[in-house]
Amino acid sequence: MKIVQMGMPLMLVAALAACSGNAAESGGKTTITFSYLWSGPEGEAIEKLIAGFNASQNKIVVKGVSSPDTQKQLASMSSANGTFDISDNFGNTVGSWAAKGILAPLDDLLKEQGVDTGAFAPAAMDQMRYKGQTYALPIAVHTFQLVYNKKLLDAAGVEPPRTTDELAAAIPKLTKTDGKGALTQLGLGNPNLPTSLTTLGYAFGGNWDGTDPANPAPSPGDPGNLAALKFWQDNITKKYGADKVNAFKAGWGQYMSAQDPFYSGKVAMVIDGEWQAVSIPKNAPELEWGVSPIPVARPDLDGTTQLTASTLFIPANSKHRKEAATFLKYMVSESAARELSLALGNLPARTGLAGDPAYAKIANFDVWLQAMKSPKVRSLSSAPYAAEYATDLESAFDSVARGTATPEEGMAKVAGRASGYARG
Incomplete structure (x- = not known):
């Protein structure tokens, strides 16, 4: 994942959050905000997945916000009232942010959602945990x-x-x-x-x-x-x-x-x-x-x-953790992981996808793809x-x-x- 985007004005981010963070829509759907670091073609791939999730069920509406400013991301997570319910970053931030108490622990939520963390590259999951608890999931690996x-x-x-x-x-x-x-x-x-x-x-x-x-x-x-x-x-x-x-x-x-x-x-x-x-x-x-x-x-x-990892996490100040966890499950599913990794030219975080024929069309990709399954891969x-x-x-x-x-x-x-x- 290459983050080279121009930042979205903070007032616009706040406005989007205000209309999506706390209220349920008239149809009884809960609206959550996914603030992501991608933009351009990568952002388009994210929005396509968001649309797919919204169409797949009738209880949650996810609104995407492209906001590549990591300082604003951290400021939102550190405040009493955050502006988003789920976001992304890199694996090397997980322990530091978890120690500050700004990430929501995910183990109970993942258990409720039936997400098997054993499906992901072990070296990536090493970065997702802090003091024995899981605080993020890998959406792509490298x-x-x-x-x-x-x-x-x-x-x-x-x-x-x-x-x-x-x-x-x-x-x-x-x-x-x-x-x-x-x-x-x-x-x-x-x-x-x-x-x-x-x-x-x-x-x-x-x-x-x-x-x-x-x-x-x-x-x-x-x-x-x-x-x-x-x-x-x-x-x-x-x-x-x-x-x-x-x-x-x-x-x-x-x-x-x-x-x-x-x-x-x-x-x-x-x-x-x-x-x-x-x-x-x-x-x-x-x-x-x-x-x-x-x-x-x-x-x-x-x-x-x-191995390095791109991650999804739920901030501790999210007011819709369960809904965010439902969307998180969708984003790390095999179909979404395949679609996103192909769109971004990244590796899927799920080791079970390493042999997927969809990747055979990318010349020389298999060497990187097979490497993520190696027991000697380190992070x-x-x-x-x-x-x-x-x-x-x-x-x-x-x-x-x-x-x-x-x-x-x-x-x-x-x-x-x-x-x-x-x-x-």
Whole structure:
């Protein structure tokens, strides 16, 4: 899910809420508000699902409001009188918001609705829970795999790497410089450095939040994490020079535009999500590309990757929790999950849909799709410290990638700051 929408004026949001939040319509139907972060084609897909729900029964009317301003979303949830009854965000917010008491616990509501949480990707459900209770459900998930330029790999005589050793050997074969030593092609790029490095951390057997999802704690200095950061420094930063890498990156075009460095052949391989299977045919139709599982350090780590989730939740100040839960059940049902994921180019959160033939029409989508069922798929914790931790990791990753800190120095600094994180 890409959130790039313009915000709806607060007065309009309030007006919509006022006419829909508390009153039952004349026909005896209860009206609830679904405030969602999507707009454009994505918003149209949401409105189509809303219309389908409204037509499917005669007790509830859902009114959709496109409102991508997350600060207004949080302000509404923190007030005595909220402006919506159900909304969406990302999995890494769940623990923090649950600890603040602004999310409604869902277990009893889900039991009443007959929703089986075991139907969803386990790594996604890890993010949905806080202190043993469920506070959100995944509406879509995202996994990360190795995306590669077939022509560049073929020209270099490189097979898609399956291990981190093979990845290390492939990078220099796929990297080129001009007569002055400036980079003209890079073997492995990073559309998002934190995602690339946290995913590689898992691929080296590391853990970013300890080993117990029920009791997460920051573990930046895990040996596998350090091995991943050392891999990045040894095979990119030190090998080609941080200054030359940064100078090369400065000339990259906008992500997922026609000038994207992967689309234009400046980068041979990237670690990225399933949305590329929809974006590439639209924005780089001539590109010959493929996707393979994330290379891993050991055979027992085969199938390891990172998963993130888009979620639906009910705010604690909703005046229509049961009605919102009825709509929530509809939105995470197999039919709605299939329709929405196909419209957005995302993975369905239900593992049972991984083999659905509807996805076969999307080239290369199956690698990401099958990955969500792997027992080795991992997700960063959504514990109350998640936001602070992510910020500190991002800063440390940048230092490591620039060569201004060793992996040990960078992660030690994060560990020192972690002692002051909120635990909830």
